[in-house]
Amino acid sequence: MSKKPLNIGMIGYGFMGRAHTNGYCKVSNFFDLEYEPVLKAACARNAEKVQAFADNWGYESIETDWRALIARDDIDAVDICVPNNLHKEIALACAEAGKMILCEKPLSMDTAEGEEMCQAVEAAGVRNMVWYNYRRVPAVTLAKQLIDEGRLGRIFHYRAQFLQDWTISSDLPQGGEALWRLDAEAAGSGVTGDLLAHCIDTALWLNGSIDTVSAMTETFIKERVHQETGEVMPVNIDDACTFMGKFSNGSLALFESTRYARGHKALYTLEINGEHASIRWDLHDLHRLEYFDHRDDSIVRGWRSVHVTDGDMPYMDKWWVPGLQIGYEHSFVHQVADFLKSLEEGEAPAEPTFRTALETQKVCDAVLKSAANGSWEDV
Amino acid sequence: MSKKPLNIGMIGYGFMGRAHTNGYCKVSNFFDLEYEPVLKAACARNAEKVQAFADNWGYESIETDWRALIARDDIDAVDICVPNNLHKEIALACAEAGKMILCEKPLSMDTAEGEEMCQAVEAAGVRNMVWYNYRRVPAVTLAKQLIDEGRLGRIFHYRAQFLQDWTISSDLPQGGEALWRLDAEAAGSGVTGDLLAHCIDTALWLNGSIDTVSAMTETFIKERVHQETGEVMPVNIDDACTFMGKFSNGSLALFESTRYARGHKALYTLEINGEHASIRWDLHDLHRLEYFDHRDDSIVRGWRSVHVTDGDMPYMDKWWVPGLQIGYEHSFVHQVADFLKSLEEGEAPAEPTFRTALETQKVCDAVLKSAANGSWEDV
Amino acid sequence: MSKKPLNIGMIGYGFMGRAHTNGYCKVSNFFDLEYEPVLKAACARNAEKVQAFADNWGYESIETDWRALIARDDIDAVDICVPNNLHKEIALACAEAGKMILCEKPLSMDTAEGEEMCQAVEAAGVRNMVWYNYRRVPAVTLAKQLIDEGRLGRIFHYRAQFLQDWTISSDLPQGGEALWRLDAEAAGSGVTGDLLAHCIDTALWLNGSIDTVSAMTETFIKERVHQETGEVMPVNIDDACTFMGKFSNGSLALFESTRYARGHKALYTLEINGEHASIRWDLHDLHRLEYFDHRDDSIVRGWRSVHVTDGDMPYMDKWWVPGLQIGYEHSFVHQVADFLKSLEEGEAPAEPTFRTALETQKVCDAVLKSAANGSWEDV
């Protein structure tokens, strides 16, 4: 075959490390592209674990020091799949070394870090992308298409939720490798950066920028045993975060995230109400897009449940036949495909770039500041 | 007020006696009609019980002998709400006495009885109607309208179910006043006449006549205590009845009813698949009509969930405001309204008449014969 | 019959006048109670219209001056179904005249008015109730029962929406008899008092008091023709209102209402997330209660769709058989029944009383103040 290799260096081997790697593995079987990812090296501090990971997925080699990985000449692109507090340092080193970067979301611990990262990649001129994968769930991509076609008209409301229930038990510890998402030192924040960031990225993409917010956070369980020390320590993350706000286009924002919504495992929902039409989507039934069009004949007007599996829907010509669903993991395959295609086509980068993802960071910062101060904050 | 009275004589006071009476009571508050029902007399063998019923609903008087009721000059219309094996005798007497008849479904024990009843009312020239109330659930009436407008195109499939689960326990007795539906002597058949008859009436109305059927029946619990005698006796009704068949328009029929479908209380469903569009409805969510139109733009094509509560939908200009549902009982109010309107307008009777309802009887007979013989039977 | 009459004087004949009257008419047919409402008089300024209303429903007489109605000796209870700005004056007069009062919601234009009304009825010792009818939708009453049984455990989240789409067109006028809800002079506020008030009443009942709120309002269409003057005038109501807050029990509140949510006619939804179980309900499918119980076996754990039609569910022993739904209007029948029962039983009043409903008014006031000031406000 005449495909051009894109040599990948993966840092991390957790949930996201697997999801991204699966994307690299599958993309060439389903998308006809000039470039093809090659699993060159996997990197993590624990040599045994990263070797097992590399063996399982077919990475050709391992590294236990990310600086060594970045230093290698045979690596074209680095995938950063480590806790948020390490993103910046690694990204800056990658930029310096001229590597392309595919960074797990959220971009950074805060806006300041993110700005530094943007400047570094832009100065270095390296391709960069952040894994806000939900943009590539076909139903969400279809929502974008419908909006861009003007089907909704003037937008009045945008609301989104990300509801989970996995931290309700007070017996759950915090911190350490497995539970770094419950430790603000590693994660930056709780549900705001982990869950709301997804909702915000999609919202900015679909509905434009947010100008101003008023937020509320809560930590329901105040102390938990730390997984590494065994000590009972204060919980320093937000368990729940809600905010109201206004978009630049005049529509109202209402966002909520929590890990204390019994009955919801990973219920990311969004709804957009426009003058003519409305759209709803939820991650638990991720290949259905609900669509309501007021222009339908009134006696047969109702929410349409669109089963997003046909060949004329985004990405779906690559997969099976109408009626047969793909999975969550395919959103990563699509993002890899779009990244490879951007290499092939030249100028335009695959979105969201660091600069684009920084906008989400700004909203998160404003949200956390508002919650801390009890005030409305401009983004 | 200048409304013309229609003096009602009600025979029976059970579930249907209440439902019809409620229809007579409410119709004038919501429909602007020339005629208004007057609750003249209620009739049943048990004087105490019928007096309580009459007091509760405002019937002016009682009778304990239906012949006495029919003999009264102040009764214009008789409502027959007694077990099926009594329909014929009462109807014939009504016809002879020149009374209008509103008869609970099914029309009769069998086609022969029904034919006799039709001839009697036609010879006497008395108005007659059978209470197949589901035609007047607004969503079902709307389905009829959509079909009549030609929105579906050529019909390929019609399927219906009526699923219940209330007789699963083997401790449930049979027979007597409360459970006559479980006794073929009183009911004629089991689920065929009780449940399938509803499905068939709607189908004939929406999709035309059925030509031929192949059926299967089953009695899962073979013996039950009789409620009156206390004796264990063989169960003589069909607990479940399924049939396949062909409509005159070339479409295929698939019908099922049972009282052994755990999880379904009274799940009457219907679905019609046409060349261009399809329709679904179910009694458990009776004010939603599901509609699929293949002519929609493909990327926003899906089943529409039409919430049948707007003023431009059948009967709904009489009730509340969009979004607010009416109930099951309103189907009877609508049927009363249509009956009264037919008096006002003259010629055309309110459907289904005895003659129309006889068609359902013919299908039921063919179904039971097919099940008994293991053969295909013409209707 | 030996029923005791409760002579009703109805002021108003609009949507709510009809809904309440229907409740008075039906209650005795379905509930076995000592008292029975008697439609003594209907009152409104327009003699012709109120006469037609009285004729239609069977009110024995009419009045065109509400003071005359209140002055009549043969009136026991006055039902106030007029725009919000008239509630106080009429209620004070009723109290002075020793009449029971059934007042349409919201109680008053604001907390100050409401406090005055409470003091008046308490000083006079007259029975009083506010028509927050959604408490008596069986599924909502069942939710209350489940919470009181302790099935949910510690509550983390309470969220509610009331979404409509009927004012999106800029051609819709404001004001006048039909559209007083769009005029702050008559209504006090827009969606806050009209829609959110319902959500708040239910929430306080189910989840206790709200301590503090942060709110946002928006008026999307800034000017509309006034229906009476024909002049283009500024719109003075809130088209949308959203608020976050905290309940006294530590749970988080998130409430939203709007008349600009395309696709929703009257979608009142609520969801409560507890430690062990969660509940969801929505007005568009009002006889289904969604229930999730984490204590279920994990492999068969899921949201249960409870069809609230069985005889052991609140109020449902009075109606039909399992599987058959009642309608929206039945919530008013239930409220009448509970009011009559409270007369029969003596001490405890039927809820919500004016005093109880005042709590909703306080939350509304705090919400409107917060929205105006951009600040968090204590209730």
Next chain:
Amino acid sequence: MSKKPLNIGMIGYGFMGRAHTNGYCKVSNFFDLEYEPVLKAACARNAEKVQAFADNWGYESIETDWRALIARDDIDAVDICVPNNLHKEIALACAEAGKMILCEKPLSMDTAEGEEMCQAVEAAGVRNMVWYNYRRVPAVTLAKQLIDEGRLGRIFHYRAQFLQDWTISSDLPQGGEALWRLDAEAAGSGVTGDLLAHCIDTALWLNGSIDTVSAMTETFIKERVHQETGEVMPVNIDDACTFMGKFSNGSLALFESTRYARGHKALYTLEINGEHASIRWDLHDLHRLEYFDHRDDSIVRGWRSVHVTDGDMPYMDKWWVPGLQIGYEHSFVHQVADFLKSLEEGEAPAEPTFRTALETQKVCDAVLKSAANGSWEDV
């Protein structure tokens, strides 16, 4: 790595060729097994097309004659993904050559062919399996587990549908490589072997054997252009097939399949009603299992929507985290995994074997015979 290779020879490269190959590719990344599939050779008559297929998926070599493929020493297992009329000849050759066989469903053109194939593989002692993949959709596997645990009790009803709408247009041609499913010469039958066979396989697995059936078939469009000849020719397949029947356990069967159900792309549904509990599933929302348990407290009893994504559900410990769905294609990965595991564990073959799949063939034959004769037929 120390994994044992299982060298695969694939015959065919269509929809199923891709789906199976994807299963071979992904299995080792997600399942920890002793064996690992190696894509040794792909085979089809058209050298160019099969080379492209091989290149795309990484098959090491190609063959254009299936006899040559079978003759190769480096092939352990042959995957038969060609039209049904070729299954027997290839399978017999494989058996003779001592190759394991993974055969696409349905097993054969009819029972006689299938019996011959069974005898051949059993005489040769080669492992054999048929790709009835729906058994390995986690929700369906979970249904099997619930039934085996006895949760449903005595079974009363089993019903299944497979509804499509892709052949409604009379412009669609028949026959040829792309449309051999519309040609009885290649396919054996229409929807019976293509769609009902899936429903029957699952049913026999979940509910035991079927004793007797009564069926009806229909061909709605009588003539179509043949894709290869361009001639208008009679359509010789069944467009729709429905049957009723009885299972050996006394429960009733009701099955339907069609390609003329507008609005349904690939709606395979099943429902089982037992004494205590019921189960529903449909392919359009394939990771939800609906479960109703009558033993729940009556006031919170309802259909549970189980989101089959948790780690304690069948196969789901291999994938992502709760709330995140896999896709249709994963059923094939699971089937490969189970096949490999059966090699590792020795005795018991992965189901369904040819012998097991022959039972489905027998039901299909009885169904087609019944439809032709208008008679009840024993299986």
